[in-house]
Amino acid sequence: MTDSQTALECLYDPMRYEQGAPIAELAALRQQAAVIWVEEHKLAQWPGGRGFWLVLRHAECVQVLKNPKLFSSQLGATQLRDPATPADLSYVQQMMLNMDPPEHTRLRRLLINAFTSKAVAQLEVKIRQHAIAIVDNVIDGATEGECDFVKDIASDMPLLCLADIFGLPQQDRYLMFDWANRVIGYQDPDYAVSSAFNPQGGSAMAREALKLRPRPDANGQMPDPRSRNGMDDLYRYAHLLAEYKRGNPADDVVSILLAQVDDAAGIVTIEEFENMFWLFAVAGNETLRNGIPGGMIALLRHPDAWQAMQANPALVPAAVEEMLRWWTPVMNFRRTACQDTGLAGAKIMAGDKVVVSFLSANYDQREFHRPAEFAIRRKPNPHLSFGYGPHFCLGAQLAVAQMRAMFLELTRRFEVMEPAAPPRYLRSNFQRGVKSLPVRWRASIR
Numbered sequence: 149m150t151d152s153q154t155a156l157e158c159l160y161d162p163m164r165y166e167q168g169a170p171i172a173e174l175a176a177l178r179q180q181a182a183v184i185w186v187e188e189h190k191l192a193q194w195p196g197g198r199g200f201w202l203v204l205r206h207a208e209c210v211q212v213l214k215n216p217k218l219f220s221s222q223l224g225a226t227q228l229r230d231p232a233t234p235a236d237l238s239y240v241q242q243m244m245l246n247m248d249p250p251e252h253t254r255l256r257r258l259l260i261n262a263f264t265s266k267a268v269a270q271l272e273v274k275i276r277q278h279a280i281a282i283v284d285n286v287i288d289g290a291t292e293g294e295c296d297f298v299k300d301i302a303s304d305m306p307l308l309c310l311a312d313i314f315g316l317p318q319q320d321r322y323l324m325f326d327w328a329n330r331v332i333g334y335q336d337p338d339y340a341v342s343s344a345f346n347p348q349g350g351s352a353m354a355r356e357a358l359k360l361r362p363r364p365d366a367n368g369q370m371p372d373p374r375s376r377n378g379m380d381d382l383y384r385y386a387h388l389l390a391e392y393k394r395g396n397p398a399d400d401v402v403s404i405l406l407a408q409v410d411d412a413a414g415i416v417t418i419e420e421f422e423n424m425f426w427l428f429a430v431a432g433n434e435t436l437r438n439g440i441p442g443g444m445i446a447l448l449r450h451p452d453a454w455q456a457m458q459a460n461p462a463l464v465p466a467a468v469e470e471m472l473r474w475w476t477p478v479m480n481f482r483r484t485a486c487q488d489t490g491l492a493g494a495k496i497m498a499g500d501k502v503v504v505s506f507l508s509a510n511y512d513q514r515e516f517h518r519p520a521e522f523a524i525r526r527k528p529n530p531h532l533s534f535g536y537g538p539h540f541c542l543g544a545q546l547a548v549a550q551m552r553a554m555f556l557e558l559t560r561r562f563e564v565m566e567p568a569a570p571p572r573y574l575r576s577n578f579q580r581g582v583k584s585l586p587v588r589w590r591a592s593i594r
């Protein structure tokens with residue numbers, strides 16, 4: 149092992165991310181090459197692997213993401229961490245995230261059809277109401293106070309929004325909190341080792357599903373959430389929900405999805421729905437629970453931006469795009485080369501793992517003027533935080549709506565928000581996660 153290879157461990161060692169993301173290291177590497185080879189050693193928190201190509205520059209990331217014929221989402225799925233067994237790989241391949249055309253196109257089309265403009269408009273109205281209620285709850289009649297921005301402000305918004313999409317009883321949203329913790333926080337003992345989950349009430353469907361909740365082993369570790377038996381309770385819940393919605397359709401997205409018969413794309417089977425439910429419950433939750441605090445961290449470090457948004461709320465939409473670029477809540481996704489090919493001089497062989505670094509691409513000075521600066525008026529802002537190409541985030545519009553509503557309400561209702569203690573970061577090389585963000589606030593006089 150060479151010194152330079154050891155230095156590259158910071159890119160995939162999950163423990164490194166507890167000190168913050170390796171932005172400076174990525175910048176130095178990006179200067180030298182667009183694509184580098186990274187050996188993957190076994191570490192305390194990493195099983196090791198056969199190594200991967202890391203794509204660092206914006207243009208090359210786009211090239212990979214828009215070309216599923218060369219770079220497959222299906223062959224090795226889309227995570228930096230290899231599936232532990234062939235059975236685990238086949239299991240995750242049932243999710244659209246880990247599919248290639250034409251199967252992917254079919255499922256994606258059915259989902260897009262379900263997000264009708266009427267359904268999205270209704271969701272956006274509810275999102276604004278949730279933002280008001282969340283802030284009301286924090287202020288609770290006081291003029292100043294302290295709170296944990298992650299727990300008290302950021303984490304409920306995506307759960308409430310997903311409950312609206314699924315049309316599920318709101319008290320069941322804590323199940324999604326638990327599922328997302330188990331999946332995304334798998335490398336972090338604060339999240340993954342959870343034996344004392346309290347569902348806080350719950351519907352009959354939730355009680356039924358919880359009978360199948362996997363049990364932690366003698367060390368308190370839950371089974372691998374990327375294996376089917378790691379998420380038995382989620383699958384049971386999704387199954388019961390689909391049966392219920394088929395019998396009792398309402399105007400939520402899931403009812404529309406399950407009721408539609410698309411001539412070209414056919415219908416959604418219950419099994420397909422169960423996998424979509426998994427993807428949404430995780431993809432639509434943790435990303436925002438990290439993205440909203442990431443945006444707040446940017447504002448805490450740039451109070452002038454906070455004040456500018458207070459004075460001119462019309463700046464909020466562009467500021468949200470900049471928060472997404474600056475923080476980059478999802479740091480990377482993986483593809484697998486389908487055939488021998490070249491990329492910016494790198495000789496990629498069929499079967500090689502190719503990891504696109506959104507975090508690096510979003511700081512590429514070839515694409516962004518002064519990328520280290522947090523510039524809320526940046527235009528254009530072609531960040532890759534929602535990906536690019538056929539797998540471009542299906543929830544991007546809703547994610548942006550949630551962030552806009554949250555930051556509009558925050559800057560309207562809080563005169564001052566400042567750090568009360570340093571943030572604590574998630575042990576994960578995939579999501580740029582914030583576990584806690586203590587803040588001190590003073591309410592605006594209204």
Ligand code: HEM
Nearest residue numbers: 244245431432435439477481533534535539541542543547
């Ligand atoms: C700030 C929040 C979010 C970020 C940063 C984010 C990021 C991403 C990225 C980078 C991808 C592309 C994956 C790839 O290329 O392999 C993706 C896909 C996806 N996202 Fe998001 N996401 C966010 C919020 C959401 C929300 C709120 C939902 C659902 C309500 C959602 C649902 C999905 C789904 C279903 C896919 C798979 C699309 C496909 O395979 O065609 N995401 N997301």
